[in-house]
Amino acid sequence: MARPLITTIALVAGVSLTIAGCTTARDSPDADSFAVEAETSKTPAELPEVDSSVLEELALDTPDEGTDAYIAWLALLGPDGEYAASAMYQAVIDEFGDIEPYVSIKEGEERHIDALTRQLERMGYEVPDNPYLGEVSAPADLQTAAEAWAVGEIANVDMYDELLTQTEDKTLIRVLENLRRASLESHLPLFELAADNGGSLTPEQMPSHLGASHAGGKRDGHEGQAMRGENRGEGHGPEHRS
Numbered sequence: 001m002a003r004p005l006i007t008t009i010a011l012v013a014g015v016s017l018t019i020a021g022c023t024t025a026r027d028s029p030d031a032d033s034f035a036v037e038a039e040t041s042k043t044p045a046e047l048p049e050v051d052s053s054v055l056e057e058l059a060l061d062t063p064d065e066g067t068d069a070y071i072a073w074l075a076l077l078g079p080d081g082e083y084a085a086s087a088m089y090q091a092v093i094d095e096f097g098d099i100e101p102y103v104s105i106k107e108g109e110e111r112h113i114d115a116l117t118r119q120l121e122r123m124g125y126e127v128p129d130n131p132y133l134g135e136v137s138a139p140a141d142l143q144t145a146a147e148a149w150a151v152g153e154i155a156n157v158d159m160y161d162e163l164l165t166q167t168e169d170k171t172l173i174r175v176l177e178n179l180r181r182a183s184l185e186s187h188l189p190l191f192e193l194a195a196d197n198g199g200s201l202t203p204e205q206m207p208s209h210l211g212a213s214h215a216g217g218k219r220d221g222h223e224g225q226a227m228r229g230e231n232r233g234e235g236h237g238p239e240h241r242s
Contacts, residue, residue: 061128068169069123075176076116076127080159082179085109085152087132092145095138100201101190108187112179119172142199150191156183 063069075081086109089102096102117127139145160180167173194201 061126063123063125066166067123068167068172069120069125071163071167071176072116072119072123072172073125075159075163075179076113076120077131078159080152080155082109082112082116083130084132084136085156086113087130087134087136088138088149088152090133091136091138092142096142096200099142100203100206101187101194102200104206105187105190108182112182115175115179119175122171143195144199146191146194146199150188150195153183153188153191156180157188 063073077083086106089106089109092102120127139148157180160176164173164176197205
């Protein structure tokens with residue numbers, strides 16, 4: 001029987017999500033650490049909101065807590081995970097157009113999603129479509145967005161730090177470590193640079209060594225490592241659901 005994704009997920013409608021631009025309460029390494037609590041939000045951004053029914057649906061097919069699949073599931077579908085970040089960046093693109101660094105970072109997020117999806121499939125789980133898409137809105141302006149998403153990338157790194165202490169699966173560890181480095185060394189510097197430049201970057205301002213899609217097409221090395229790392233684990237048999 002699958003356990004809830006977030007034990008405090010039965011919240012009132014319209015609760016503020018602590019994803020991609022806000023902080024989460026992390027008093028313990030279990031599911032409660034990833035609880036969605038509006039009162040902990042301390043960022044400069046006007047936080048997006050998601051109807052609580054979306055969050056409740058995420059709890060339905062969650063792997064058992066304490067398993068490697070649960071860890072990969074949180075990294076993908078948790079409030080500081082890759083699906084949430086991707087939806088946030090898409091909301092900014094929808095509102096303000098194909099601007100940097102959002103286009104490049106969104107591409108990176110899709111590679112992160114692919115890496116985690118393959119891990120879950122290796123463990124015998126079907127991965128749902130991104131439930132956050134279309135359920136979040138962009139901040140009022142690009143400056144606020146850049147500042148908030150910089151904080152969000154820090155929360156993403158913190159998430160990986162915690163998840164890495166919960167698994168001994170070498171393939172999953174390799175993937176999580178590479179995704180963590182991509183967030184810390186690629187995405188975070190881009191948002192910090194954007195925040196220093198009014199909220200966005202021109203193609204010329206995009207550093208090619210950080211994986212900018214419009215600066216010579218060079219991908220971030222850590223994201224590529226994550227993809228190669230998880231591919232090496234595909235030979236293992238699936239882990240059945242409990």
